[in-house]
Amino acid sequence: MKRIALVEDDFILSFVVKRYLEKMGHDCIGIASTCEEAIMQAESLEPELVLMDINLSGARTGIDAANAIREFSEVPIVFLTGNSDQVHKEKMEAVSKSDYIIKPVGYDELEKKIEEILHL
Numbered sequence: 001m002k003r004i005a006l007v008e009d010d011f012i013l014s015f016v017v018k019r020y021l022e023k024m025g026h027d028c029i030g031i032a033s034t035c036e037e038a039i040m041q042a043e044s045l046e047p048e049l050v051l052m053d054i055n056l057s058g059a060r061t062g063i064d065a066a067n068a069i070r071e072f073s074e075v076p077i078v079f080l081t082g083n084s085d086q087v088h089k090e091k092m093e094a095v096s097k098s099d100y101i102i103k104p105v106g107y108d109e110l111e112k113k114i115e116e117i118l119h120l
Helices: 011-024 035-045 062-069 086-093 107-118
Strands: 003-007 027-032 049-053 077-081 098-102
Touching: 003 011, 003 035, 011 027, 011 107, 027 035, 035 049, 035 062, 049 062, 049 107, 062 077, 062 086, 077 086, 077 107, 086 098, 098 107
Parallel strands: 003 027, 003 049, 049 077, 077 098
Antiparallel strands: none
């Protein structure tokens, strides 16, 4: 069981992804909906993986949160995003130890990516 933090401002999607994680046998240790909450959770909860939406509530994005998290942690980050344009891809790829999944996120795809990232 891995400790995974979820950053998603869509309540329904966060519920679905949390259920996926539980079904996979992982512990969803926190759900954040803003950049600031994501940073605080990554620092205080010390997850083994962060699943990060890009478009969050508030002015700052998931990419902003990931860059701030990199100032104190090398926790792997998987971006969950509907933004598949080149500009967003380049910004996501610039974050070390990260990868991404284009929404909608399916169970099998998420499970495979988690296994790949965490070498399960």
